[in-house]
Amino acid sequence: MxxxxxxxxxxxxxxxxxxxxxxxxxxxxxxxxxxxxxxxxxxxxxxxxxxxxxxxxxxTFYSFLETKPAGKYIIRICKTITCAMKGKNQLLFAIQDMLKIKTGETTPDKRFTLLETNCLGWCHKAPAMLINDDVYTEVTPEKVREILTNYMKENI
Amino acid sequence: MAYSYQLKRVDFIFRNENDWEKVLSNTIKKKPDEIINELISSELKGRGGAGFPTGLKWKLTAESKSKEKYVICNADEGEPGTFKDREILTKVPYKVLTAMAVCGYVTGAKEGFIYLRGEYKFLEEELNKTIDEFQYYCQEINLDFKIKIFMGSGAYICGEETALMESMEGRRGEPRNKPPFPTQAGYRKKPTVINNVETLVHTWTIFKYGAKKFYDLGVQYSRGTKLFSVSGDTPKPGIYELELGMSLQDFVYEFGDGDTKAVQVGGASGFLVPRKKFKDTAIGYEGKLVGISLPTGGSMMLFNSSRSMFNVLDNYLEFFREESCGQCTPCRVGCQQLLLGIKAVKRGEKPASYLDKLLKLTETMQLTAKCGLGQSVANSFSSIVENFREEMIY
Incomplete structure (x- = not known):
């Protein structure tokens, strides 16, 4: 089978x-x-x-049930008000720059997909990000580079 | 003269108490009627935002005739600016489980579910461990009640109680017509109590300390305490348990950064209160004689003078446009048009008077949308446009 x-x-x-x-x-x-x-x-x-x-x-009703091919790690950046105020765009830019993909795209090696999402429920520790089920809060561009570098090192 | 604020901090919800076994076994020694009366006399209202009297909800479900009933804990916390339920489920999950089991005993339900939003999947493992421990004790005292977690999959609308039930039944999370209410026909069309996580914890407090202790907190029509999720431009973001009935002015003195321009009470579906109305606004349920009373699920977002209210509204509308389930026209098309409309005004493609047309549209949505999502878009839209009209235009 x-x-x-x-x-x-x-x-x-x-x-x-x-x-x-x-x-x-x-x-x-x-x-x-x-x-x-x-x-x-x-x-x-x-x-x-x-x-x-x-x-x-x-x-197709549920945003976490992807119907398009996605990478091994799905990065979801919270775009709702507090995270937007506390610099989620800088995070997006840092990630786009690092992975060479735009929001909504998957890296050619099928390891990372970058998405924006609605309120993750971490407004007091904005900006927040999910990578698969793991939460990262108060993320800065420096921090996000570090986090992604660790993911990239994994399983090579 | 320094302003003396009087916010009343309370510590009930997160108080770490390890006597849940005793609370459970003592409470179910009472008759169901006694427990319901205790809840009714406490005047506890639902803490998810809608404010339905909890005792009455349990009573109606208890009175519904059916062999099959359910208890659901609504942990689909998706309102922007709310994050208290996650903290409760992390720190004091046994209080929630105990309350669900008591509710099962009172109403005759044998099964309970925690509908946990997909974004909180990382809580699932730990919570399942607590549930196992809890079930073990239920067996010991011969209480026939099973609790399971049902995971959501990223849909704000599933926080609406009937949409949540549709989702649990394996469908699109589209709200149902009411009536019938869940107390008569809820999950699988059977009588169902559905309570917010925080509401359940308050019932625990009432079981343990008695209704009077709870009733003595807060003000008339708004009894007890409430968890507030504080975020935005504040030096101390976080979760705070405060007595209901406080004035927004007092709140801002405590949590503002000295430059607070407006506070969004109740998340994107709530109201924006500008500085000039802080002192006339109280946080609680309707029924106070003076001033405006704002009910809330506990989301308090502060904005300082560096924030553009246009950007804030734009962000909310985008949120609603995406999260509208698309089932009814007023909400589906309304949210799209509001978003297009404010952008057109900002770009100068539409005259300023177009904002009045959009305000009319929100009135229509309030009257005709099927559920709370479409109806409440008017709250933030009108409170922002009316108070910060110039920022929408220039």
């Missing part, structure tokens, strides 16, 4: 095949694959016996 198919089967076995298990299953696929491809969505629909259009409709 191909790996995505068996991943989806395992997730459905774990969470169940009812409609209310759809989000956990999709989250599980995103955790592993970083995004939901058309193939994954059709496969989820088949495995859980839900119309594929419904799976697609649900997936």
């Amino acid at each position: 191909n790996p995505i198919k068996s991943l989806i089967k395992d997730l459905a076995d774990l969470h169940g095949r009812h409609r209310e298990n759809l989000l956990p299953v999709m989250q599980g696929v995103v955790q592993k694959e970083k995004f939901l491809s058309e193939y994954s969505m059709i496969e989820i629909a088949r495995e859980m016996d839900i119309p594929a259009a419904e799976v697609f409709g649900t997936a």
